Amino acid sequence: MQSWNDSAPIYQQLADRLAVQLLDGAPPEGEALPSVRQLAGQYLINPLTVSRALQALVDKGLVESRRGQGMYVTAGARDRLRRTERTRFLEREWPALRARLGRLGISSADLDWKDTQ
Amino acid sequence: MNLIEANELTLRYGKKTALERVSFSIPKGRVYGLLGHNGAGKTSLMKALVGLLPTDGQLSVLGLDPRRQRTELLSQLCYIPDVAVLPRWARVHELITLMSGLQPRFSADRARQLLKRTSVGLDDKVKSLSKGMVVQAHLALIAAIDAKLMILDEPTLGLDVMSRKGFYELLIDEWCDGERTVLISTHQVEEVETLLSDVLMLDEGRLVLNISLQDMDQRFVALSHDPAQADAVAAAHPLLRYRQTGGRGAAIFDGTPPEHVMGLGERIRPNLVDLFMALTRKPALAPSQS
């Protein structure tokens, strides 16, 4: 049941998780997200918190609210998300990772590198 | 209109004070957690809310006086008391029949529908059910009452993980629709944290915190820091200091500490368990508006 850490508020962590799923194409652009109640039941989180998470996605332009129909993935959301995640990885996570690889003496030949697509 | 209005509620048993000048309001569409250690006054408060205990002060539940209009109030809310035991001699379908006759807002069809989610059969005798199944059955029966307010007193006490999970799933799926409110008391804070929208914290009869989780994220600041910075952090008088797994130190402040203190570490989420520990061992804070 407990799989939330203390890095950020719960709604933010949920938003991040949903964003990761969007990146994977679930649900695809133009399709509807599960309803607030469905998400609440799935993650066992208060519906109000789920709404805040969805609002965070709306604020990032990844998701839009269609009156009476729920939340839909916006067109181009996947690309936009990919771009921001790429930037974040390259600017924040990669330098630390590269330093670590250096420390461990791992070269690109050691890495099991495949085209990720 | 708020579903519950409590003002200066006080309850005394002889020399012991179970509740001391407790005031709060509870609106609709929320999941309120009533947190407190054993003996903090949670059960006393809940019994007062359903008219089983008399109190000093003003109390209005669903617009009614719980003590004087007890029967009418009970026909408008759902209540599972602490260690409530369903009558062991009864079969589940008999309980459905009895509740249909006693509780005007009860829907037998809804009860049967909710029971399908559990592994409890209509023909089962209560005494043949495991503890977890009894609680699930009880919740299914109670959730079939079309009421605005549900009061649960430590409903998952003594249950295994699967039963607890099933319980919370039923609650979220079938009950929380934005119009109804649940007040759930527990001392298993970590489990219930994500379900809550608001928190009432009791410590020895006094209300030490009354806040929405959203406001809690903003009001309380938790800092994760290198153990070497411990003294510097302590100098800023946090509410609580503790060790994280992995050896890092952590501290919770009420309000944002000065910048130089913030610079000593990273900001993390103040989780409810730690806040609970911090507040139920120290003098009361001024309760914020919820």
Add this chain to the structure above:
Amino acid sequence: MSSRFPTLLLREWMQHKRGWLLTLVLPPAFILSILPFSHTNGLPDHALAAGLIVVLGMTLLMLAISAISVGFQLSGLARRDVQDRSIEFWLSLPSSHGESLAATLLAHVLLVPLAAVVFGFGMGYVMAAAAALKSAGLAGLASIPWAQITALALPAAARLAVGVPLALIWAAPLVMLLMASAAWLKRWSVAAMVGALLITCTILPKVYGIVLVRDWLRDQTRGAWHALLANPEAIASSPEQMSNVDSATAWQWATGDFTNELHALLSWQLASGLAIAALGFYLLILRRQRAG
């Protein structure tokens, strides 16, 4: 609101039906089973009298068994929900304390004994038929004056049936005090009641000359007995005389007797009894309020 009380009664049936049915069925079943081996010589030769004795005897027997069984259960009933820990469940449902207690009392103390009277009456006919079959075969069966028996037995049984609630009104103070003491004193209630009886009926009169309570109890008990079975001698005192009594006379006796007992209700004795019963009921409500 209107379906609450019937539902509370239904609860009693659901919870106790097995015990009730066993108490009703076992005694006649037992008697029928030993009938083939018993002697039926004790009954008077006069068929009408014999039939009446069996039918009314069976009715009285079933009532007595039912009353004794209720008497034993009363103290358990007072603490029933507390002992199986379901009291908090019942208290979480909307029914007033008074309603709940009244339903329990009504079911066990009035409805079940009445059912015993009706069932016993029917069983009486079965017994009579069985006894006749056994002693004289099918011919014996045919020779029983069923119509005449019914003409006299029905009014008598009806009088008994309406006598039950009347007798209960007289017995109310004792019943309520017994239950209240069981609810409050738990294991000590029996000792307390016995002790109270001893004190008020032996020590107080003998040592202090205070006969008030003893006499009150005596009058109360007498009232209950008369309410139930006033004086059967009024009809006829011998089997031969009975054949002269017709249905109309029997009904006249029954209604007259009942009316007398109704009048007997208008007494200070009864009023004082009801006051005590009300106190007992109030004590039960108080206990239930605290049980939550």
